[in-house]
Amino acid sequence: MSLVAEAEGGTSDVAGSSVQTTAPSARRPTARRGPFRLRAPLPRGWDAAVAVGASLAILAVWEIVARLGLTTPLFFPAPSTILSTMARMISDQNLLWHAWVSTLRVWGAFLLAAVMAIPIGVAMSGYRVVGAALEPAVDFIRYLPVPALVPLAIIWFGVGEETKIFLLWLGTFFQLVLLVADDMRRVPNEYFEIAYTVGANERQALKDVAFRAMLPSLVDNLRISLGWCWTYLIIAEIVAADSGLGFVIWAARRYMKTPEVMAGVVLIGVIGLATDQLLRLLHRRAFRYLRGA
Amino acid sequence: MVHLQFDRVTKRFGDVPVVETPFDLSVRRHEFVVFLGPSGCGKTTLMRMVGGLDAPTTGEIRLEGEPVGPPDRRRGMVFQSYSSFPWLTVAENVAFGMKYRTDLTETEKAVRAEQYLDLVGLYEFSDHYPNQVSGGMRQRIAIARTLAAGADVLLMDEPFGALDALRREQLQTELRAIQRRDAKTVVFVTHDVEEALFVADRVVVFSKRPARIVTQIDVRSRLGDERTIEMRDGDDFFALRRETIGAVRAAAGDEL
Structure with missing residues (x-):
């Protein structure tokens, strides 16, 4: 049977939905023009x-402001000063090695948190009994401030790498596990039922359908929790470290070397920004299907 | 020949009786039965029990004489929304119906997927994603998927509820043709009287919850097997529509 009319209807349907998104701005045609119109594209x-x-x-x-001498370099060095300081630190103080060490710690803890949070989070909303059992503990730990647990971490793990990884993991795992549980909860029941009615068992429905359905929001949540890792990294490296960007910043502070402190901070920001943009790009690439025609 | 049998079925969700009066109904093989009733009356629950997605509280549903168990691919579902997977292309969605079949080789699956894509007119949209095609096409994906899975009972829960009037009419006509061509048994849930009469061999009119059968209308003896869009303007169809609406109103009246 021929469905040409339907096919044409298809494109007009899509156009119809795009009309809807611009409707708010079209509602007041006499209002301001240009980018400062509410919700203007x-x-x-x-x-x-x-x-x-x-x-x-x-x-x-x-x-x-800095060049005009309105601030003292001790408090607020100019961007150019920070940049040249950073260049000097790279050649003299192994700044890039410190950055590399920090990055490894962040990714190590992040991957550990993710590998644990994904199955546990899925189980928490997939099986009500698991959710009921774990939610109180997760919710409790989630609200503990990570710095408050630093002494405990040192008692348990000393001042080695384990302490740092533990603190980062602590800051992300308990948040992430609830986000994963939420992603799983939002998978429509219909998807499972479609899978079952074409002969899938529960494991297949989880793997082939639920996991795929939740993947875009899961990746988004992973990206966000990677950001938290960087926050806790500094706490971990300030407390007990002889390497990493947190250590560099904290050591520079001791001698009031403000440009060095800021160089370290800026470098963290740059790494964060670059990682985030890269992950966003990969997200757009991998999940093209989320966008319409 | 009886394909599907509801035998004194009742259903409660906790304290809520969904089907209180034991429900009996036989559906013949290749019959197109429509459950017509107000929203939330329990007709969907009855249909889901056929699919194995809910279980009766008491009573039994039998498919070819055997009590129905958990879902399997002989009973395909088409939902109103989330009826296809957005991360699979149109062709992959259709092929998903055969993903867990071990009785077909990969080549056979590919050939079959193409056949059903063609049958529902989606062949040229094979590589599109569901978000890139219309709502009507998304419902066709779901129909093709259940057919590819090898379902001989199609369970459809207001499948065209989200479509505009023209597209609904077109899909109703096609569905009826496919059902006749492939000799499927269909249980179709809707609250739209015209839709019910246009596609059905038999319409089962439900009361509001708790669900019981108010009346049954033998559409086939009145309109025949073939359904065309022109029939919708005919006197027979109008008369039938008036009767049915009367029955639905009367049912509502006695509940009020």
């Missing part, structure tokens, strides 16, 4: 241009 490419432009502007103002 930005033309293609503007997003990146505005982001880069605004960031450069902030840096420029900062540089000018």
